[in-house]
Amino acid sequence: MTDVISTPVARPTGGSLVDQFEFGLDAPICLTWELTYACNLACVHCLSSSGRRDPRELTTEQCEAVIDELQRMQVFYVNIGGGEPTVRPDFWHLLQYAVDHQVGVKFSTNGIRIDKEKAAFLASTPYVDVQISLDGATAEVNDYVRGPGSYDTAIRALKNLKEAGFKDAKVSVVVTRQNVGQLDDFKRIADEHGATLRLTRLRPSGRGADVWDELHPLPEQQRTIYNWLIANGDNVLTGDSFFHLAPFGESLPGLNLCGAGRVVCLIDPVGDVYACPFAIHETFLAGNVLNEGGFKEVWQESALFTELRSPQTSGACTKCAFFDSCRGGCMAAKFFTGLPLDGPDPECVQGHGEAALAGDRNRPQPSQDHSRAALPKRAQPVMVQLSLTRPDITAPPVSACAASPLAGFQP
Amino acid sequence: MRDEEWRLSPAVALRPEPFGAMAYHFGNRKLTFLKRPELVRVVQYLQDSETVRQALSQAGVPESQWPAYIGALRSLAATDMIRPSEGQDQ
Numbered sequence: 421m422t423d424v425i426s427t428p429v430a431r432p433t434g435g436s437l438v439d440q441f442e443f444g445l446d447a448p449i450c451l452t453w454e455l456t457y458a459c460n461l462a463c464v465h466c467l468s469s470s471g472r473r474d475p476r477e478l479t480t481e482q483c484e485a486v487i488d489e490l491q492r493m494q495v496f497y498v499n500i501g502g503g504e505p506t507v508r509p510d511f512w513h514l515l516q517y518a519v520d521h522q523v524g525v526k527f528s529t530n531g532i533r534i535d536k537e538k539a540a541f542l543a544s545t546p547y548v549d550v551q552i553s554l555d556g557a558t559a560e561v562n563d564y565v566r567g568p569g570s571y572d573t574a575i576r577a578l579k580n581l582k583e584a585g586f587k588d589a590k591v592s593v594v595v596t597r598q599n600v601g602q603l604d605d606f607k608r609i610a611d612e613h614g615a616t617l618r619l620t621r622l623r624p625s626g627r628g629a630d631v632w633d634e635l636h637p638l639p640e641q642q643r644t645i646y647n648w649l650i651a652n653g654d655n656v657l658t659g660d661s662f663f664h665l666a667p668f669g670e671s672l673p674g675l676n677l678c679g680a681g682r683v684v685c686l687i688d689p690v691g692d693v694y695a696c697p698f699a700i701h702e703t704f705l706a707g708n709v710l711n712e713g714g715f716k717e718v719w720q721e722s723a724l725f726t727e728l729r730s731p732q733t734s735g736a737c738t739k740c741a742f743f744d745s746c747r748g749g750c751m752a753a754k755f756f757t758g759l760p761l762d763g764p765d766p767e768c769v770q771g772h773g774e775a776a777l778a779g780d781r782n783r784p785q786p787s788q789d790h791s792r793a794a795l796p797k798r799a800q801p802v803m804v805q806l807s808l809t810r811p812d813i814t815a816p817p818v819s820a821c822a823a824s825p826l827a828g829f830q831p
Numbered sequence: 832m833r834d835e836e837w838r839l840s841p842a843v844a845l846r847p848e849p850f851g852a853m854a855y856h857f858g859n860r861k862l863t864f865l866k867r868p869e870l871v872r873v874v875q876y877l878q879d880s881e882t883v884r885q886a887l888s889q890a891g892v893p894e895s896q897w898p899a900y901i902g903a904l905r906s907l908a909a910t911d912m913i914r915p916s917e918g919q920d921q
C-alpha cells in the first residue's frame with residue numbers, strides 16, 4: 421500500500437496492456453454506435469433515455485460516411501445499439517454496408533424485428549453478432565423494468581435465431597437487485613437457445629439514474645455476483661463490467677480498467693461522440709462526427725479524450741490495497757450518482773461508496789432526454805407491481821440499505 | 832517451427848498502435864495485441880520469408896531471444912492469427 425499514484429506519467433515501452441491502454445489507442449477497440457433514440461419500449465433504466473427519434477439523427481449517407489471512416493481507421497467492429505436500432509428503416513442496409521466494408525457488427529436489440537425472415541438473413545451474414553436484451557429470467561421480473569410483453573418478444577427472437585441456425589447469439593442481462601437470484605436461470609435460457617450469456621452492470625445513466633437506488637444490487641448481492649462470475653469463468657461474458665468487484669478476491673477476466681475515451685467511446689444518433697455509452701452528458705462530450713475532422717479527429721485529438729488519457733488522480737482510492745485491480749471503479753457510476761470522480765465507486769466493495777452516497781452529493785441534471793412523454797398505459801413498465809410483493813415496509817429493515825424512513829410508522 | 836514457412840492468416844488484419852499492433856481475426860473474432868514493435872515486424876516479415884528463422888533475423892531479433900519470439904508466434908498460431916503456409920505440414 422502506498423500513497424503514490426500507480427499510474428505512469430508517460431507511455432511505457434512494453435509493460436502491461438492496461439498500462440498501454442491508459443494512454444489511449446489510435447482507434448477505439450470498443451466503439452458503440454447508437455443509431456436512433458427511437459424505441460418501441462420504455463425501459464425504466466434505459467442508459468440513453470430513449471423513446472423518440474431525434475430529427476437531427478444522421479441520415480443514411482452520413483452513416484455510410486461514418487462506416488467508411490471506421491474502415492479507414494481499421495475499427496474492426498462496432499456495437500450498434502439505440503434506442504432500438506432495428507426500427508430505423510435503413511438498419512438492414514447499414515448492417516450490410518458495414519459488413520461489406522470490413523466493419524463487423526454486433527447489435528443490441530429487444531428482439532422486436534427479429535422474425536423468422538430476419539433471423540435467416542442474420543444467420544447467412546458473416547461478421548454479425550446479435551445481442552438480445554433480457555433483464556429477467558421470468559416475464560414477471562423482466563417486464564417489471566422493460567415493459568409488458570418484452571419478455572415474450574425477447575424469447576421469440578432467440579427462438580427464431582436458433583431455428584434459423586444462427587450460432588452463438590448473446591443474451592444480454594443487466595444485473596439488478598430483482599434478477600440477481602436468477603443468474604442460473606439466465607444461463608439455462610442462453611444454453612437452451614445455443615446462445616452465450618452476457619452480464620453487465622447496472623449504471624445510473626440516462627433514466628437509470630432515477631431508478632438506480634431501487635434497482636442496483638445490494639452490498640451482499642455484489643458478492644453473489646462476484647462468486648457466480650468466478651464459478652462460471654469464461655462461459656459468461658461481462659464486457660469488463662464488474663472490475664469494481666475484483667477486491668473480493670482474484671481479478672475477473674478482462675481489462676480491469678475504465679476504458680472511457682481510452683479504448684471505449686460512443687457515437688450517438690446525432691453524431692455526438694461521448695467518452696462512453698454510459699456517459700451521455702455534456703461533461704463527456706468530445707465532439708461530433710460531422711465536424712470537419714470527422715470521427716478520427718475527435719478520437720485522436722479532442723481535448724476531453726486527451727485529458728482522459730493523461731494520468732488521473734484517484735484521491736482516497738490510491739490508498740486502497742485493491743487499487744491495482746479496481747482503480748476506483750466506474751467513472752459514469754460516480755458521475756451520475758453525484759460522487760467525486762477521483763473517489764470510490766458507489767458500489768465500492770469496501771463499503772466506501774455507501775458512506776459517500778449517504779453524504780452531501782449533487783446529482784447532475786441530464787443533458788438530453790428522448791423519453792416519450794406518455795406511453796399508452798399497456799406499454800409502460802409497471803415497477804409498482806413487483807414492489808407490492810416486497811416485504812411490508814413496517815417490518816424491521818434487513819440491512820442498512822433497506823431501512824425505510826417509514827419503518828415502524830403505523831398510520 | 833523455425834524452419835517452416837508461416838503466414839498471417841488471410842482473415843487477419845493488423846492495425847498499428849503506439850505499442851505495437853492489434854491483430855483482429857474476422858473469422859473467429861479474436862482480438863490479439865502484439866505488444867512489441869519487434870514482434871509486429873517479425874509477423875510482417877513472415878509474409879516474404881521462407882522460414883520463421885529468416886523472418887526473425889530480418890526483423891533484427893537477436894538469436895538469444897528467438898525462443899521467446901517463437902513462443903509468442905506459437906500463441907498467435909493457437910488462435911489462427913498466423914498459419915503454416917499452404918502445402919507445408921505443421
Ligand code: SF4
Nearest residue numbers: 678679680696750752
Ligand atoms: S465510465 Fe464506467 S462504463 Fe464507461 S468505460 Fe468507464 S468503467 Fe466502463
Ligand code: SF4
Nearest residue numbers: 737740746764765768
Ligand atoms: S476504495 Fe476505491 S479502489 Fe478500493 S475497492 Fe473501493 S472503489 Fe475500489
